[in-house]
Amino acid sequence: MPGTLRLILGDQLSRDLSALRDIDVKRDTILMAEVAAEATYVPHHKKKLAFIFAAMRHFAEDLRREGLTVRYHRLDDDNAQPGIVEALTEAVQDVEPNAVVMTECGEWRLDSLLRDWAAECAVPVDIRKDDRFLAGKEDFAEWADGRKQLRMEYFYREMRRRYDILMEPDGKPVGGRWNFDSENRKPLSGDMFGPEPPLQHQPDEITRDVLDMVAERFADHPGDLDPFHYAVTRDDAAACADDFFEHRLARFGDHQDAMLAGQDILYHALLSLYLNVGLLDPLDLCRRAEAAYRDGNVPLNSAEGFIRQILGWREYVRGLYWLKMPDYAQSNFLSAERPLPTMFWDGETDLACLRAALGQTLRTAYAHHIQRLMVIGNFALLCGFDPRQVCEWYLSIYVDAFEWVELPNTHGMALFADGGVLGSKPYAASGKYIDRMSDYCGSCRYDPKKTVEDDACPYNALYWNFLMEHSDILSGNPRMALIYKGLSKMDDKKRAAIREKACAFLKGVS
Numbered sequence: 059m060p061g062t063l064r065l066i067l068g069d070q071l072s073r074d075l076s077a078l079r080d081i082d083v084k085r086d087t088i089l090m091a092e093v094a095a096e097a098t099y100v101p102h103h104k105k106k107l108a109f110i111f112a113a114m115r116h117f118a119e120d121l122r123r124e125g126l127t128v129r130y131h132r133l134d135d136d137n138a139q140p141g142i143v144e145a146l147t148e149a150v151q152d153v154e155p156n157a158v159v160m161t162e163c164g165e166w167r168l169d170s171l172l173r174d175w176a177a178e179c180a181v182p183v184d185i186r187k188d189d190r191f192l193a194g195k196e197d198f199a200e201w202a203d204g205r206k207q208l209r210m211e212y213f214y215r216e217m218r219r220r221y222d223i224l225m226e227p228d229g230k231p232v233g234g235r236w237n238f239d240s241e242n243r244k245p246l247s248g249d250m251f252g253p254e255p256p257l258q259h260q261p262d263e264i265t266r267d268v269l270d271m272v273a274e275r276f277a278d279h280p281g282d283l284d285p286f287h288y289a290v291t292r293d294d295a296a297a298c299a300d301d302f303f304e305h306r307l308a309r310f311g312d313h314q315d316a317m318l319a320g321q322d323i324l325y326h327a328l329l330s331l332y333l334n335v336g337l338l339d340p341l342d343l344c345r346r347a348e349a350a351y352r353d354g355n356v357p358l359n360s361a362e363g364f365i366r367q368i369l370g371w372r373e374y375v376r377g378l379y380w381l382k383m384p385d386y387a388q389s390n391f392l393s394a395e396r397p398l399p400t401m402f403w404d405g406e407t408d409l410a411c412l413r414a415a416l417g418q419t420l421r422t423a424y425a426h427h428i429q430r431l432m433v434i435g436n437f438a439l440l441c442g443f444d445p446r447q448v449c450e451w452y453l454s455i456y457v458d459a460f461e462w463v464e465l466p467n468t469h470g471m472a473l474f475a476d477g478g479v480l481g482s483k484p485y486a487a488s489g490k491y492i493d494r495m496s497d498y499c500g501s502c503r504y505d506p507k508k509t510v511e512d513d514a515c516p517y518n519a520l521y522w523n524f525l526m527e528h529s530d531i532l533s534g535n536p537r538m539a540l541i542y543k544g545l546s547k548m549d550d551k552k553r554a555a556i557r558e559k560a561c562a563f564l565k566g567v568s
């Protein structure tokens with residue numbers, strides 16, 4: 059009797075994935091395929107490719123150890139398949155299954171290809187919900203239905219209630235407030251230089267094989283491949299989570315928005331990559347953060363801040379992605395059309411903050427949220443780079459980047475290209491903000507306190523110029539009222555000087 063063919067994609071490496079739940083060990087076949095189409099639809103960072111392929115190969119080994127049959131295509135196999143659809147078609151012919159089972163795909167692009175393939179398939183195809191997420195697509199659509207504006211904060215409160223996380227028995231939030239964001243912006247302090255570097259893993263033989271393959275086949279992709287220390291198994295990812303809970307969570311809250319030269323991670327988790335491919339479970343991390351607070355090991359602003367990122371933001375952006383795609387990716391609210399300059403791919407710029415954030419990104423395939431949002435994203439917003447090119451860069455370059463999470467964060471949060479679907483106002487900021495939240499400016503050739511002088515910080519003129527350029531569509535935004543009030547006090551001479559300074563800078567950016 060033929061069994062079922064079960065597809066597992068590179069970001070579905072969870073043993074309790076819906077597609078694996080009722081597996082028949084003796085009869086069923088699991089299909090996993092490293093394919094060129096997924097490896098090259100954007101030029102992924104070399105470390106991202108190595109992470110995904112190494113994690114896929116280790117996961118396949120774990121399944122085999124359980125006695126399961128895994129049909130695994132390596133990219134360097136003789137029978138490598140060009141894409142997931144081709145791998146499926148060949149497997150259906152060879153295995154002759156009675157049905158195909160898969161878990162819905164994370165990206166709209168591949169999801170529609172797979173659904174088209176399923177509609178034509180000779181055997182029944184069961185596409186199951188991805189219940190690793192805490193809000194289903196339908197839940198989110200129901201929550202969004204009839205709301206004039208979608209805002210993460212209200213969604214987050216519902217999720218807190220639904221999962222009973224950081225809640226008092228009377229239904230009120232622990233600590234009397236839902237959100238301790240205002241306590242997540244402590245400026246730099248002298249004792250911040252001390253977090254232990256996060257746990258690093260040494261590549262085993264399987265990973266070393268992958269590293270050789272990536273070095274050979276993807277030499278033209280961006281980023282450094284070596285050294286490679288990311289975890290690629292569930293156990294090692296769990297050790298990374300333990301390391302975060304033990305050494306960094308306690309100060310995550312206070313210093314979430316801080317940036318320090320030479321400190322890639324600070325008190326951040328460095329867990330998004332493991333969550334996004336299925337090696338860690340989001341609910342488990344939220345419950346552990348809550349327990350750490352209740353046991354008196356971490357303050358409330360840290361536990362709540364961390365939980366808000368996962369139970370709130372992560373679920374919210376995923377819900378919004380599926381609610382709004384495919385049109386979401388097409389909008390360009392600020393008509394930004396400048397091509398993305400080469401510095402994004404080679405890191406070469408004399409702006410110290412940008413050089414640090416881009417350099418770290420190219421080296422590690424990781425930057426923390428404020429670097430992504432307020433240094434790189436803010437620069438792209440103020441310069442008016444084409445949102446499609448910016449989004450493609452973010453999708454390529456970060457080890458945790460899958461479109462369902464990358465696109466809302468980049469297109470919506472960082473670039474305001476969606477005109478306010480995700481957030482209520484653009485995250486535009488001058489060099490003053492970066493100076494307040496980081497120590498980058500001290501070693502920069504520019505001065506964050508100056509705007510039009512020769513050595514003035516470019517972010518300053520770009521910021522005011524951005525506000526002037528878009529005043530027709532932004533000045534009416536109530537959350538921008540104070541900023542535009544400030545601008546209205548600026549005399550014409552200063553405005554003209556700022557415009558000239560910004561234009562001169564933009565001319566030099568290519």
Ligand code: FAD
Pocket residue numbers: 325326327328329330331333334364367368371372373375425426427428430431435452453456458459460463464465467468471472
């Ligand atoms: P921490 O800061 O320690 O946060 C803990 C966890 O919360 C993260 O692991 C992540 O799972 C979740 N989280 C935090 N912020 C967000 C957010 N805004 N959206 C969704 N989840 C969040 N995150 C990705 O996972 N993939 C991306 O491709 C991605 N692209 C981004 C692009 C831009 C322009 C911006 C501004 C943010 C992007 N983020 C993305 C969100 C966030 O920056 C990363 O999740 C975070 O930096 C990952 O590092 P960490 O694990 O140390 O996170």
Ligand code: DLZ
Pocket residue numbers: 066067068069070091092093094096097098102107110142163164165168460461
């Ligand atoms: C990102 C990625 C890459 C680089 N390679 C593969 C692959 O070879 N095989 C695979 O099954 N998945 C890969 N992935 C992850 C997919 O792109 C991902 O499943 C979809 O984009 C949906 O999120």
Ligand code: SF4
Pocket residue numbers: 409410411412488489490492493498499500502503504505506515516517
């Ligand atoms: Fe960045 Fe401006 Fe500070 Fe230089 S002066 S590090 S460009 S914010």
